[in-house]
Every structure is written in C-alpha cells, then in structure tokens.
Amino acid sequence: MAERDYYEILGINKNATDEEIKKAYRTMAKKYHPDVSTEPNATEKFKEVQKAYDCLSDPEKRKNYDTYGTEEPNPFGQGGAGFSGAGGFGGFEDIFSTFFGGGRRASRSPNAPQKGRDLRISMTLSFEEAAFGVKKEIKISRYKTCSKCGGSGAESPSDIHTCSRCNGTGTVIVEQATILGRIQTQSTCPNCGGTGRTIDHKCSACRGEGKVRNDDPITINIPSGIDDEQTLRVPLQGDAGVNGGPNGDLFITFRVKDHEFFKRDGNDVSLEMPITFSQAALGASIEVDTLTGKVNLKVPAGTQSGTKFRLAGRGIKNASTGRTGDQFVFVKVVTPTKLSKEQTELFTKLSKTNESASNSIFEKFKKFFSK
Numbered sequence: 001m002a003e004r005d006y007y008e009i010l011g012i013n014k015n016a017t018d019e020e021i022k023k024a025y026r027t028m029a030k031k032y033h034p035d036v037s038t039e040p041n042a043t044e045k046f047k048e049v050q051k052a053y054d055c056l057s058d059p060e061k062r063k064n065y066d067t068y069g070t071e072e073p074n075p076f077g078q079g080g081a082g083f084s085g086a087g088g089f090g091g092f093e094d095i096f097s098t099f100f101g102g103g104r105r106a107s108r109s110p111n112a113p114q115k116g117r118d119l120r121i122s123m124t125l126s127f128e129e130a131a132f133g134v135k136k137e138i139k140i141s142r143y144k145t146c147s148k149c150g151g152s153g154a155e156s157p158s159d160i161h162t163c164s165r166c167n168g169t170g171t172v173i174v175e176q177a178t179i180l181g182r183i184q185t186q187s188t189c190p191n192c193g194g195t196g197r198t199i200d201h202k203c204s205a206c207r208g209e210g211k212v213r214n215d216d217p218i219t220i221n222i223p224s225g226i227d228d229e230q231t232l233r234v235p236l237q238g239d240a241g242v243n244g245g246p247n248g249d250l251f252i253t254f255r256v257k258d259h260e261f262f263k264r265d266g267n268d269v270s271l272e273m274p275i276t277f278s279q280a281a282l283g284a285s286i287e288v289d290t291l292t293g294k295v296n297l298k299v300p301a302g303t304q305s306g307t308k309f310r311l312a313g314r315g316i317k318n319a320s321t322g323r324t325g326d327q328f329v330f331v332k333v334v335t336p337t338k339l340s341k342e343q344t345e346l347f348t349k350l351s352k353t354n355e356s357a358s359n360s361i362f363e364k365f366k367k368f369f370s371k
C-alpha cells in the first residue's frame with residue numbers, strides 16, 4: 001500500500017508553519033483518538049497522524065522529508081557510519097505499544113506473567129483544578145491480587161498439587177488414528193487448564209480466581225495545565241497483573257469546565273475588563289484579576305474599546321511542558337446608562353468640545369472628496 005503524503009494526512013500545505021502543524025495535529029489526533037473516535041479504522045488513522053506529526057514537527061526530519069521524501073538523512077548516501085537507525089519508527093512503535101498497554105503478549109502460557117488490564121475513566125475538573133493541578137481521591141472498581149491466597153487461588157499452599165495428568169507441563173500429547181497413520185498433537189491439558197497445577201480447596205476469598213474486585217480509594221495527582229479532552233496516563237493503577245505481571249495502567253480523560261470570567265486557550269487565559277469613558281480617554285491604572293491575584297494594568301490615554309493588553313507569564317503553568325502562558329486583557333469601554341445631574345452637565349459641556357473635533361474631521365473629509 002502506498003504511503004500517503006504526510007502533509008495530506010494532516011490536511012495542511014507544504015508551507016505550513018510549526019504552529020499550523022501543531023494545530024492540525026491536535027485536530028486530527030482528537031478526531032481519530034482510539035479512545036473516543038467512532039471513525040472507521042481510527043487506530044490506523046491515528047497511527048498515520050502520529051507518524052506524520054512525528055516527522056513534520058521535527059525541523060531536521062521535515063527537511064529530510066521535503067528533500068528526499070523520507071525523514072531519514074540522505075537515503076542515497078547511507079554509508080554505514082553516521083547513519084542513525086535508532087530514532088524514527090522503532091521508537092514510535094514502542095511508544096505506540098506502550099500507549100495501548102502493550103497488547104501483544106509474547107506467550108500464551110497460562111503461567112506466563114501477564115500485564116493487568118488498562119482501565120479508562122473520564123473525569124470533570126473545574127477551571128481552577130485544571131489550571132493549578134489537584135489531588136483527587138477516586139474510587140474505581142478494579143481487580144487486585146487476592147491478599148488471602150496471594151493470587152494462587154488456593155485456600156492454603158498445601159492444596160496445590162502438580163497436575164497428575166500432564167505432570168505439571170500444562171500440555172498433553174493427544175494421539176489420533178487417521179488414514180495417514182497415527183498423528184500426535186500437543187494440546188492444553190484439560191485437567192488443569194494448562195496451569196500444570198490442581199487445587200484441592202479453592203481460596204474462599206476469591207473463589208479460586210486469584211483476584212478480587214476492590215474499590216479502595218486511590219489518590220491521583222493531577223498536574224497543572226490539564227486541558228479539555230486531554231488524557232492522562234496513571235501508571236500501574238489499572239487491574240492487577242497475573243502471575244507476577246505488572247498492573248495495567250489507568251487512563252483518565254478530562255473534561256474541563258468553563259470559568260465564569262476567564263477564557264482559556266491552551267496555557268493562555270484572557271479576560272474582558274470594563275473601563276469607564278474617562279479612564280479610556282485620560283488613561284488610568286486599573287486593577288485586574290489574574291489567576292494568581294490582582295495586578296495593576298496601565299491603560300494609556302486614548303485607549304479604544306477592544307484593545308488587547310498582555311500580562312506576560314500570568315497564564316497557566318503547565319507542569320507537563322514546564323511552560324507558562326500569558327494573560328490577555330481586553331478592555332471594554334462602558335457607556336454610562338444613568339447619569340447624575342452633574343455628570344449630564346459635564347457630558348453636555350464635553351459634547352460641545354466634541355462637536356468642534358468632529359467638525360474638523362468633517363472638514364478633512366470634505367477636502368478629501370473635493371480633490
């Protein structure tokens with residue numbers, strides 16, 4: 001199957017900026033994320049999107065891709081020395097299988113260590129919890145290794161015996177008479193189910209399962225900067241592993257609630273700030289709320305409604321990337337609705353000065369059009 005062009009996969013053109021690539025990736029990854037997507041072949045498509053982004057987000061790989069059609073450095077001049085085969089797809093596959101909880105098992109033997117099942121839940125956070133991070137105590141039902149039998153499934157260790165049918169190998173040889181003669185095939189021992197052991201009395205706590213359902217609360221440390229629809233992997237908090245295998249992981253997908261006043265865009269936040277006519281005209285120092293308290297913002301004289309001010313470093317501190325966003329303040333000049341007598345007089349006086357100002361503008365227009 002021919003590989004699709006990386007730019008095509010992300011739906012961008014060849015001149016796309018890093019920012020556009022990132023944006024396209026976020027959109028596509030959301031669309032095809034196997035946890036949430038209902039698209040056909042979502043897993044394949046997601047993999048494709050990852051691969052395209054992996055290449056195009058790396059300036060070196062992107063340059064190679066644009067030049068040679070592959071992300072590896074000069075494929076025509078691969079000597080031996082200097083060729084790095086370590087990065088790229090190998091690494092990606094590893095990340096991918098980690099992401100899916102290492103789905104492929106090396107062995108099917110019932111005694112082989114098996115990783116526990118991954119669990120997926122969703123959680124709603126307030127704007128502040130997502131911005132600052134939070135510790136949450138949650139209860140989820142998951143399998144834990146039975147503490148009474150330690151996972152063996154036997155009431156006591158003396159109840160465990162080597163299977164007499166297969167002598168502990170877990171497999172039996174079955175001999176069948178066919179027209180070609182006698183054929184021997186190996187199959188799982190029907191007596192012990194392949195475990196090589198039989199148990200006289202099953203553990204009363206887990207009924208021989210070796211594991212029990214448990215919903216003891218667990219504490220989750222949610223890092224600051226979590227965004228809506230983001231998924232967090234909490235290692236080893238899934239179902240217990242089997243035969244000494246590691247626990248599965250817990251994946252939490254977040255929904256972040258809106259704030260009453262602050263709007264959020266990634267790590268940046270913005271706020272609309274009402275100011276009065278006179279503050280806008282004369283300039284003022286106004287008090288502005290930020291996520292970390294009030295700060296003073298200098299509004300220069302002659303500020304127009306809708307002007308944007310930037311408060312550097314007053315956004316969300318993202319624990320995963322180490323970056324801190326900015327806060328943007330949009331000032332909105334508020335027209336007074338109720339005027340006192342004195343104010344009415346002042347505005348009337350003011351309007352007379354305004355008339356002369358607009359007259360001079362009017363004169364300019366006249367001159368302009370009569371040219």
Ligand SMILES: [Zn+2]
Nearest residue numbers: 146149203206
């Ligand atoms: Zn047990």
Ligand SMILES: [Zn+2]
Nearest residue numbers: 163166189192
């Ligand atoms: Zn057996």
